[in-house]
Amino acid sequence: MKKQRKITIADIAREAGVSAMTVSRYLNGKGPVAASTAERIKAIIERLQYNPNWLARSLSSKKSMIIGVTIPRIEHALLDNYIAQILSGVTDVALQNDYRIMLLPFNPEHGTDNEFSNWYHSKMFDGLILLKTMHRDPRIKSLAEQKIPFVLANHKYYAPDVHFIDVNNKLGIRLAVEYLVEKGRSRIAFVAGDLRETNARDRWNAFCKTMQEQNLTVNKEWVMHGQFNQEIAYRESEKLFRAKTIPDAVVCSDDYMALGVIRRIKERGLRIPDDVAVIGFDDIEIAAYIQPALTTVRQPIEKIGRLAAESLLKLLNGKADQPIRRLLSVQLIKRESA
Structure with a gap:
């Protein structure tokens, strides 16, 4: 079987009726190339299934790519x-x-x-x-x-x-807390992420501020530090359900921690959301498929x-x-x- 010849920049240039330098400028994004010419070069590249030589390009551009x-x-x-x-x-x-x-x-x-x-x-x-x-x-x-x-x-x-x-981490937590209040929840716990990360800090600060705006108290006994880790959140959330009075909702700084909290709630024989509502943050793929499906703040x-x-x-x-x-x-x- 005859080996198929590799397509080159020269082939693209010949098809497009331009110089090889013009094709090179288009590929590297450097230098002016008319819009109509760029469209023509792009169509030819796709039709001929041209794959640039990555190593050669990195050497010529003095970049690692x-x-x-x-x-x-x-x-x-x-x-x-x-x-x-x-x-x-x-x-x-x-x-x-x-x-x-x-x-x-x-x-x-x-x-x-x-x-x-x-x-x-x-x-x-x-x-x-x-x-x-x-x-x-x-x-x-x-x-x-x-x-x-x-x-x-x-x-x-x-x-x-x-x-x-x-x-906008702060907006996400505000939406979560306000929604729970609309649903009649007032004993709201919080599972924080790693407060050395800025998104965890923003979410924690937003929780405290929104609770204050809603005239609700942040109960220190209902603040857990889950470190963005499902197992830690599962272990720490046991403390939420020891006392005679337990929270009626838990806001978590990410979905993985929410999964750990849900597991703990089920083990305690409590119903979700009847006894305890749970909200996560992220909307990871599995969030829609667990039982019960997780209410969460979706970030893109x-x-x-x-x-x-x-x-x-x-x-x-x-x-x-x-x-x-x-x-x-x-x-x-x-x-x-x-």
Whole structure:
């Protein structure tokens, strides 16, 4: 069988009636290409199923064509639906722009101030997306001071040369508490995430503020610290149901912790939502399929990853408005658990 010849930039240029340099400018996103010409080149690329030589492009552009993405060094991190959805959004944008991603496991609690910047200077990747970093992590400050291209995903940090994509966490918790009050609930407990993360801090602060606005008391005995961990939330939530008076609703900072709380409530022989209503945060895929289906605050997790990648590419191409700061909207999804 005759081996099929590999399609080249020259072939694309010949078909489009333009120079190879024009095709190269279109592929690299550098230099002017008329809109009509770009459409013609794109159609020919798709018809001929042209696949650019990734290594050659990286050598010619002096870029690695790789985006680094930090993920926490925890057990089963890639099985976490939240992390998987973020990575899905990042990967889609990366592949559409002929980039690849490199996963960079790190310890969110420990590391030298220059850990991330040293990775960058090793030329392994062109820029960074930081996922699951802690509040005021000095490694973030080091990146900003050295003007290294990076974007925080689901983390809010107002400082020069720091770019982030986050959601309106405070609105999400306010919607959850107000909904429970409308349903006649007044003894509302809270399961906090890791308060070293900005989204956990925002959700906790919003809970306290909204409870005050609703003339409700935040009972310290009904505040659990689940650390964004299902097993910890399950273990800690036992304390919620020991006393003679128990909460009639629980708001959780993420869905995994809500799953742990639901498991504990069922073991206590209580009914959901009749005895205790439960609301989560995220709307991970399994939330709609557990029994009872979980009422939760939906944040656009995959979109966070997608926008983080798009923002990083703008930084890499010098096309970003400084600074990039996006707060995406959230939505209360009403299901059976509340």
